Amino acid sequence: MSTTTHGHAQDHGLSHVMSAKMLLGVWGALIVLTVVTVITATQPMFNFGAYANLVIAMVIATVKASLVCLFFMHLLYDRKFNLLIFMGSLLFVLLFVSFSMMDTAQYQPAIQSRVEAQAQ
Amino acid sequence: MSSLDTTMGHSAPSHAEDNYLTHAHGIKSWLLTLDHKRIGVMYLCSTVGALMLGGVFALLLRTKLLTPGPGILDMSHDTYNRMFTLHGAIMVFLFIIPAIPGALGNFVLPIMLGAKDVAFPKLNLASYYLWVFGAVFFVTAMVAGSIDTGWTFYTPYSVTTPANGVIWATMGVFILGFSSIFTGLNFIVTIHKLRAEGMTWFRMPLFLWAIYSTSVIQVLATPVLAITVLLLTVERTLHVGIFDPSLGGDPVLFQHFFWFYSHPAVYIMILPGFGIISEIVGVHSRKHVFGYRFIAFSSLAIALLGFLVWGHHLFTSGQSALASVIFSAITFTIAIPSAIKIFNWLATMYKSSLQLTTPMWYAFGFIVLFVIGGLTGLFLAAMAVDIHLHDTYFVVAHFHYVMVGGTLLALFGGLYHWWPKMFGRMYNEMWGKVGAVLVTIGFNVTFFPQFVMGTRGMPRRYFTYLPEFQAFHIASTLGAYLLGFGIVLAFANLAIGAFRGRKASANPWGGATLEWECSSPPPHDNFAVTPTAHDPYDFAHLSYDEKTDGYVARRS
Amino acid sequence: MSTAAAHNHHGEEGHGHDPHLAHHFDSPQQQFDSGKLGIWLFLIQEVLFFSGLFCAYAVYRANHPEIFEFAHRYLDVTLGAVNTAVLICSSLTAAWSVRAAQLGQRKLMIGCIVVTIACAFGFLGIKYVEYAHKFHDGLLWGEKFNPKYAPGGHGEEAGHSPTADAEGHSGQHATAPGATITQEAAGEAKVTTPRNTSIFFSIYFAMTGLHGLHVIAGIIVYVWLLWRALKGEFGPKQYAAIDFAALYWHLVDLVWIYLFPLLYLIR
């Protein structure tokens, strides 16, 4: 059985019912975070350099994504196995992206010198 | 409910009449069926058809290779290049990947679990039709300008080749990818949610562990292939420049994309084979499989480690030395679970009550081929040696030993093992063994000379070759004829058995997994009452009954 | 994990005639949980599917940050942000349609579905405006990249084509890959376009295009759900389709949550 906290749903429901307050709260948070990410990316006073700003943008996006996953997608209330496999899939994405980035970064000089040679 | 256990071995005669084959009649009842068994049979017919098509290409290629130059078939360079591409692509995408999960997986998996069907029967049928649809795209590619890229579609060649079938083929691969994904998804859900009473994870037959591991790869890796071929299609039509160096793209990145799928895909091809061999060795040795948990976990380990080693296909590609070293190191870790499986099978056979049946012969053939295929993998994983062997016939021989040897012999083993269950009739045992011997010997004669050629430096995908390699090519071609003959013989024996063979009992081998508890062939709904699962390899309660030539359960 | 056994007994008698229960399931709960796991596996497949594009993005951005830093300024942050908000709103209504279905609030459920579809169309409309501008201004992939103005400029001021000036004619990318192309937009200081800037637009169109296709697929799914909802097929015991469609729709939203900062908000 799914971990149902909603007494009413326990009787005949198949899964957890999200409360209206929660839905609106998450929606509000998502909108606010969208505004925040735009401001940090465009306002001069938040310019901390390319790298820092990328991290900030990604952290905000990840917070937003987590809100969507945990509440809109019910992962917090759903069977934990679904959460597990979803997180697991992100590991594989990480593996794919990081290995590809690691390797391509290594051989960039070989591309760069060819480009320079051709430009001459 | 426990009182029902004992009678399941030979269910009531009234039920025996109604089986999945006679449940409904007419071509429509097959084409629109949601019964996993019928879908399995349709997969079997279709994938074997693909095997025959790919096999004809293989024989034509080998015939051409009897001599350097155009040869006795007067084949042109381009025809040869297109033919080896189609041979590879058809074999990989239409046969090896879908065959065992699609045919045997579909037929056996729900029954083994004690379920009435897979979790999503409609999706299952849709997967099958996606396969058909993908096959149609492949045929279209053959007619509409063909493809000459090799099954690997490396850029920028695949973007620039004038052969116009490339887009058809890549879209075919895309569609087949989703067929594969949905099959895997279906099996995972079925295994998680539809297990019968008593079917704990460690009472699951090893075939199911293998199919489960395969499905994990199908769901996680195949989407990356889908996006890769999609990007390739876009590259070819719109010239976006992600993989095309003339537009600033990176062709080595394509290889990363491709092999992120295609290396795990090697385990999509071999893991179901492992599962079948585990079943055969256990049942036909009439002895509990040695090291059940080791085998079960080694399947999962192979599936997961399989994702970490794709870069060993790129040792000479211009991949950085750092990446090569890491990938090489991880590659060796896969050798260990593979070795565990082999030793466990041998240990199961040791001091067993071994039945020298046709499936057992195939299992032994599989072990021979897989030992050679697996050990030659060590040469290719060792970086210094791979530099010399890469893209030579050594690689061709290695992957045929693993993929074709592994899939084909396992498929035959599985078919000969479950054929009485699938069609309720036995085949000719003597011809079955002859087929097994011919296939095993023919295979070795075909591919072993290629190890020598490869080490001597004969590159792969060569239309013509230096005269010093001719003797090996002739040997290889003769072996291919023998192999082809053996395959046809093995299938013919099965087909004749299905129509003319004597009636099979519910449990002709004395298997303890649930599929042997329903009648042969199984009824439409598999089980009138959901059975209870016990240890899948505990044969103590099964004794031979001469009247039915089968085994009967006496459990109390 | 094994729920099959636990539900065996009430599977046989209690729900024997439930028209929504497929013959191979023992209980509605087992059927629902199977569907749920199935849709999650499908979403995982989608994650890996998109990962290819994120990988391409990461590789090119890591190795050529100058292209991304330069070219993202061609994108309109306001439109991107509005679209983000539109998708978030549609996610809210999608989630609410599930709640309404669970509680048997039929009209509210239909309303939520309608709003979700409307938001999806709104998203595509805004995307169309963006695409139209890019096509008009030559901000395209590969060889078709031929910008009519420097980033931050306006499409209306489109003058001569700077790339054509520097390279003689288009299609010279390979043979004359001069490190930079100098361009001069009307009334602006000289701007240099990094080499292979077109890669940014290749990735931009690939990512947003594939995402757009998923939005279209979502619309199709929701129109089908609307049709079924109007026929009265959904209720507190029968809402799996609504739930699963919403999960898919949230994933489409998730992808965009990352696409927006990665494409529009680069510093």
Next chain:
Amino acid sequence: MNTLAFSLLTQAVTAGSEATYWFPPQASTTAADIDWIYYFIYWISVFFTVLIIAAGLWFMIKFRSKKNAPPAAAGHNTALEVTWTVVPAILCVFIFYFGLTGYMDTHTPPADSYVVNVTGVKWAWSFTYPDGTVSDTLHVPVNRPVRLVMSSEDVIHSLFIPAFRTKQDVVPGRYTEEWFEANQVGEFDIFCTEYCGTKHSEMLSKVVVHAEGDFTKWLAQAGNIHERMSPVEAGELLVKQRGCLQCHSLDGSPATGPTWKGIWGRNEKLADGSSLTVDENYVRTSILQPQAQVVAGYGPVMPTFQGKLKDRDITAIIEYFKTLK
């Protein structure tokens, strides 16, 4: 690498450098090491293959039973399972280590390597030596490290010299490298091993290993094209080798630079408004100081060939121009 330890097993092949049953000749300094690793794995494989197949056959014969035989008792032996997990693991560590060191040897060219530039194009190889000489077979001195710096003009190729046990893909849009030190004079095969289309199997060449001193002689002779051919032929070869045709067409089609069709004696309008007739003086200036007199409508993008083309080369090119009607 310690070849002594396994010298018994590999003596037959490491002693000589002739072709063996398995291998082509060992003609480079790293070949013996690589063959040694190969044989190391080979004998491990032979051992396990024989062991497993023999055991399997023996069990199949020895434990064959009748159908009504009682099922055998289950066996379990943790020590055994641990053994066949650990032993392969240890062997794998060794193989990985040898593979790694061998790879590092073949991927670390000595600093004083002789550099040859390689270009792969469908379906031919061309080799450019430091002095600008170009050949379609690779010529190298014996006992001297040679580093190949390679790139492709079209699709991916791969340069494979079996006798040297070396191979590397040749990728368009970037450089890749491989190196070797030939230790045996002779001619050896070069194959293309990355599938590249119609005539992939005919993209063959040879590497010619010259004895000490012979290489310099060959280079001087090959480099001195003016003694081997007429000025017109030499000029034609030079403009091909030096990439002039990337920017100048011969058939009048537009390109980065003016076409050479009918160039000799043509009237050109220059960027500064003046005009002149193409003669020996103008050609010479354009090659050595390209920016001095740029033809109207073209950018000042041509690189100088000062120091790259000799006087006699330019004369040959001029003779060649005279034939371009």
